Amino acid sequence: EVQLVESGGGLVKPGGSLRLSCAASGFTFSSYSMNWVRQAPGKGLEWVSSISSSSSYIYYADSVKGRFTISRDNAKNSLYLQMNSLRAEDTAVYYCARDGYNYDYWGQGTLVTVSS
């Protein structure tokens, strides 16, 4: 069974940093591109970042470029999102999603709250 489990969310002050993790199981992690998608409270879905299976290709939404860094460790079946210089508008549930041509599996999400 495919499982994606995010962790690392929490309350952080503006300007602070946080590192999210996504632990994958039930599939060959190293064969898939992976993504982070976020959802602000009461709002829609926003694509944040993508990383190819071997980390050769990495992309970011303009809203996070220069502040967030996506990475993965295929030996540990894990995806990461390092978030720096956090702003109030980064407050959201962050989901990791497998790119099986479409976003066919999603984690349950982890809440990041940026507030003083």
Add this chain to the structure above:
Amino acid sequence: EIVLTQSPATLSLSPGERATLSCRASQSVSSYLAWYQQKPGQAPRLLIYDASNRATGIPARFSGSGSGTDFTLTISSLEPEDFAVYYCQQRSNWPIFTFGPGTKVDIK
């Protein structure tokens, strides 16, 4: 950037009725459009990919159609568990797969 618009924003229907949801792209996305369902407190779930293909395990009452810039998700007869928010997503502008703002289907 390809912008997706969805209409209506809210659709109020009764169980057993037919639901028709629209998604329009600012430029052609060919057939590279997917639909997701999201219930409160849950992650999105893939329903339809490539405009008209049902994902694994999705009931036949869900169907998708369209190409180019205009797409439709149809739920032929609403079940109680179908009341949710539905998002479209384009895969034409790789890797920036933008989402539409969503359509909420609620109980009338």
